[in-house]
Amino acid sequence: MVRRWVPALVLCGLWWWAVLRLVLEPARAGVVEGAVAAGGWGLSLLPVHVAATARPMGVFDAATGLLRRGAAWIRRAARSWRQWVVR
Template sequence: MVRRWALVLVLGGVWWWAVLRLLLAPEHAGLVEGAVAAGGWGLSLLPVHVTATARHGRAAKAGRAGPSRKQ
């Protein structure tokens, strides 16, 4: 868990560094800064519902995601 948060903080710091470098010193910013900033912005466009969620209740115990259908 700690490693995950450390990775998130490092990647977030790299993204902010790239964005601030593009905004404050665009004449010194290069392709790497542009790619990092655009990549981070693109990830922010992913909808929240694509992340994994935990299932609760009887469906989780039975191994089913939704209501059962009798045939």
């Protein structure tokens, strides 16, 4: 467990060092600090909260799911239309 956190903390510290150097000493900061700060910020935009499923969804599975949802929507619409017309 510790082996996973150590690299993350090191990279986090490196990113904060680059950001603070850019903010506090912009004249002495170089390209490396800018690249590290921009790269870390760019990584923060990735959707890392999305987890992979046990079995990746294929095109056939996605199409089947869409068809099932569409068919369910059509059934609900027809049922509500019939209820509205009968009244």
